[in-house]
Amino acid sequence: MAKKWRVLVLGVGNILLQDEGFGVRVIQAMEERRVPLPPDVTLLDGGTAGFALMNPIAEAEKVVVVDTVKGGGPPGALYRFDTRELGVKRMPMDSLHQVDFYQVLEALEQLGERPEQVVVIGCEPKVIEVGLELSPEVAEKIDQAIELILAEL
């Protein structure tokens, strides 16, 4: 079945927790700058939504997730990986508020609707505390993150 979008670029994270909002800030920057995109590519600010992202994810052949990633590098380090390369440990849930992106992918897998490829572009955070501003080390990586995203399209 043909999907609605060839690529969904999905920024996730909480903008109320400074660097945790990196993914959303990248999407906002792409929208503000009107970065030219092919017509079959779409941007989405996914915020902290969990299962609510099932529909938009299922509608794309490929998903590029922009997220905050703790990989041990210095603040602002950028990572790129395919979610199939990643052995994410599944944590048991006690609240719906713990649903993360990978559980959404698992659920879509069970429904046979997981997109063919899900790539994560991630940035190492410096500060995850209440506040709307990105730390300077993370904010200055927005341009490079956009380059990495465009290379995925």
Add this chain to the structure above:
Amino acid sequence: MSQFITVDPLTRIEGHLRVEVEVENGKVKDAWTSGTLFRGLELILRSRKAEDAWLVTQRSCGVCPIPHGMASSRSIEDAYKLKLTDNARLVRNLIEGFQYINSHLLHFYHLVALDYVDVTAVAQYKGNDSRLNEIKSLIAAGDTAPFTPRYNVDYRLPVEANIEAVAQYVEALQVYRRANEALALLGGKFPHAMSMVPGGVTVKLTPTIISQLVGYIKEAQDFIDNKHIPLVLAVAPYYLDYGKIGVGCGNFLAWGDFPDASMDPKKQLLPRGAIFGGDIANVVEADIEKVAEHVAHSWYKGAEAKQPLHGETEPEYKSFGEHAKDGEKYSWLKAPRYDGKPMEVGPLARMLVKQDAGLLNLAQKLNIGPSVLARIAARALEAKVVADAMLGWVTELKLDGPTFTAYNPHSGEGHGFAEAPRGALSHHIVIEGGRIKNYQQVVPTTWNGGPRDANGVRGPMEEALVGTPVKDPTQPVEICRVVRSFDPCIACAVHVVDLENPEKAAAFRVV
């Protein structure tokens, strides 16, 4: 000799609920619930434009952006004394209705069911449903991670009931997704509901949208009536002991939601009211003036309990060490009290305040009172109450009716009430010249999961845990069942991926 158990669900995320219980002679003797994420939203909002608050507060929760947006908009409407159009009221009711269906289904099938349903029973499935066979092959391959509970669970259902529940789980996910499609029609840009502005909604209704909504609602009704409620009724008899476990404080509060044309809080589909001392037939009026938030055991400065409109958020953190203790501060949650009393909020509170005949009859038939089982049943029956009402609201919509009431920002004080699926929510705003001077939120899990108050009285969830039998302290599934029955919410910062293997992480680094 007593023993302490801590259920500290997730350590890799920033915010979660930590539950500590003291067990003596196989029973919980005392309990402490501790919310570990500081909610400093109030600090972010100060001095911003009042009409932007709903955009920011929606972000405080990935599960309930809609009720937060609703409560925020309503606080401003209260401050400016705005009157909503009837169409705006109906559209908001429908948006929130779909949110209820979504949340209640997901909570039961994705979270609670694993406490009662043994997914591995699907290994014995012999039919030809492709999805069940898919899960069967996952089990055969030992790849049961999504379904494996963290503790050994005393599953009690017959094999066929387990299999039926798993089949419904897959179906529930699809109903959930369809309800999200409906929300996207009404809420605009998903997942954040962009249409619920102070003064009304910004949806342009069309005949197509209305007929689609009818279809979505009927689909949800069909699932709730023919699958969800029957399953809850089928599971309940095997776990009747949980009709006496997790009783709680016996006080219930609902601000209520889903107003009718009169906008009278007592005439909402889920009405406003309070119940005290387990006297569930006696519903009294509820008044925000009687709410005060205690901080004696919360990591905030000050000792005085304050009405939310005048609340303060000045953090003062001091670690409690290994165990939470009575005399100390041990939670980032404040302890809201009504008339000095802890109050349970959520579907059980709402359905009791409503005096819902379906719930009261079921409780009588099963011979259960407020409990784990009653909370689960109330949630399922409430989904039906809401879905049934939604069909009526759709027919009342006027295609060309106005949906927005214009206003000029000025000064004022307001309370905005909503019932999030998991309980009473209120936003409180003080506006000066269109700018926010103070903003406070009292969220459901502060009511349910808050710590002791200045008088040392336990919060509702803490109280519900006391007396819970714990068969094996290393496998405290009973504790989890009690906590999960409240459908707790804790702030969302769940997306951080932790690459635990540093070598692998280095290989992924590109800049």
